[in-house]
Amino acid sequence: MYLEKHALIENSFGVKSRCEFLAKTESIEEIMECLRFAKENNLKVNILGRGTNILICNNEIVGLIISINNNLSDxxxxxxxxxxxxxxxxxxxxxxxxxxxxxxxxxxxxxxxxxxxxxxxxxxxxxxxxxxxxxxxxxxxxxxxxxxxxxxxxxxxxxxxxxxxxxxxxxxxxxxxxxxxxxxxxxxxxxxxxxxETQPKERSAGCIFKNNQAGRIIDELGLKGTKVGDAEISEKHANFIVNKGKAMGSDMLKLIEIIKKKAKKEKNIDLELEISILK
Ligand SMILES: Cc1cc2nc3c(=O)[nH]c(=O)nc-3n(C[C@H](O)[C@H](O)[C@H](O)COP(=O)(O)OP(=O)(O)OC[C@H]3O[C@@H](n4cnc5c(N)ncnc54)[C@H](O)[C@@H]3O)c2cc1C
Structure with missing residues (x-):
């Protein structure tokens, strides 16, 4: 059965969450079937790859997550x-x-x-x-x-x-x-x-902001090393937030807000998120 109820998912930052339904589909037909199931049951659909560019903030994600990973790899x-x-x-x-x-x-x-x-x-x-x-x-x-x-x-x-x-x-x-x-x-x-040499070894979600100067900007704002809980703006690359232990998605979200506010206030720059938020 490719449809799992209350399945656990995890992103590359190391945050886990339960989702109402998780579909590990292996064919186009199975994906179509899942979409029909979502429509019949009025479920919101999220698409998930390997979770290396997403932020998870809720303990429970409602709706259906369709996982496109090793199951489709020809x-x-x-x-x-x-x-x-x-x-x-x-x-x-x-x-x-x-x-x-x-x-x-x-x-x-x-x-x-x-x-x-x-x-x-x-x-x-x-x-x-x-x-x-x-x-x-x-x-x-x-x-x-x-x-x-x-x-x-x-x-x-x-x-x-x-x-x-x-x-x-x-x-x-x-x-x-x-x-x-x-x-x-x-x-x-x-x-x-x-x-x-340039990217941190700790668990992360890759670059947080789209702006290709974001690392330099955050560094100039003096924010490297800033922590909320176990989430830290990387000392090695300021556009990465790393998990130093048991960081939660909400810790990462608070750091993102700190960065965005300071960039706007001190440099009048609007930083745009690269990572997707899984809701
Ligand atoms: C250590 C580290 C280094 C990284 N270095 C780089 C880098 O150098 N350059 C770079 O660009 N990125 C980098 N990334 C970010 C990330 O690996 C890439 O963006 C990657 O392509 C995201 O793929 P994913 O399968 O993990 O997507 P996910 O994180 O699972 O999803 C990201 C978004 O893509 C959507 N999505 C995923 N699969 C599909 C699909 N089949 N159909 C439709 N939508 C889909 C999701 O809905 C979500 O909105 C890095 C990440 C980490 C953790």
Whole structure:
């Protein structure tokens, strides 16, 4: 049975919550069935990947969570086109590309989320983004399977025009470039080293704010090391909030408010959240 009642979910920050219904679906048909179940029972639907870019604040999440993770993780390659199901990990996808001498996904090495989450939030690093590689995306939109072509997709800094919790990303086609394996490997190793030096090791939800200068801004505000409960603005990278022990989602939320208020007051900057809040 792929529908679980009162199931436990956890994000990468280490916060757990119970959800009314959790669906670990393995096919498009099962997702459709879940959507019909949600409609019949008037349930709110949330889509969850690996929970590496979400904030959980409630002990209980009402409605249905559809989990798109290892359950949808097939891929195929034709020449320089790679088709990936949404549940494949970004890091895993970069390794598949390397094995097949395909370049373009080197930046994804070490990013802990899924391809689905990456397309939704236009994941990227080192000035590269997944959006530039996308040719088409297969989506379930209110019980209908549709294909969105490149011309109908929009990607900007850490966002796409995929409609939140309505359009479910199932599969994506990326156009990569044939390259020498050694060259790809060297780029991935370099990115891995830089991340090791610049990102905190503790549990986190990745970058909190979209603004690509957010780390510098928060640092200049003197907020590095500020704590609420066990949640702390990382000393290593100020756009990360880390869990130093038993932090709760509400601790993280309070830190976010402190940062936003100070950025507005002292620099007149409105910081926009990158992480999604699971309600
Ligand atoms: C240590 C660490 C380092 C990170 N480094 C980077 C980085 O360098 N660059 C970067 O861009 N991000 C980074 N992230 C953030 C994160 O890993 C990515 O944004 C990732 O793509 C999110 O995927 P996910 O499966 O965890 O999504 P989730 O956190 O589960 O969900 C995020 C959002 O995407 C939506 N979503 C997820 N899957 C689907 C789907 N199949 N269909 C429709 N909507 C969906 C959810 O509803 C939610 O709104 C980092 C995170 C951590 C913890």
């Amino acid at each position: 891929y195929s390659i034709q020449d320089n086109i790679i088709t990936l199901q949404a549940g494949i990990g970004l890091s895993e996808a970069s390794k598949i590309a390397l094995k097949n001498r395909l370049s373009g996904l080197e930046f994804a090495e070490g990013i802990p989320g899924t391809i689905g989450g990456a397309i939704f939030g236009n994941a990227g690093a080192f000035g590269e983004i997944i959006g530039t590689l996308v040719q088409k995306v297969k989506i379930i939109d209110i019980e209908k399977l549709i294909v969105k072509e490149k011309k109908n997709l929009q990607f900007s800094h850490r966002q796409s025009n995929i409609e939140k919790n309505r359009e479910i990303i199932i599969e994506v086609e990326l156009k990569l470039e044939k390259k020498n394996k050694k060259e790809i490997q060297e780029k991935m190793s370099l990115f891995r080293e830089i991340k090791k």
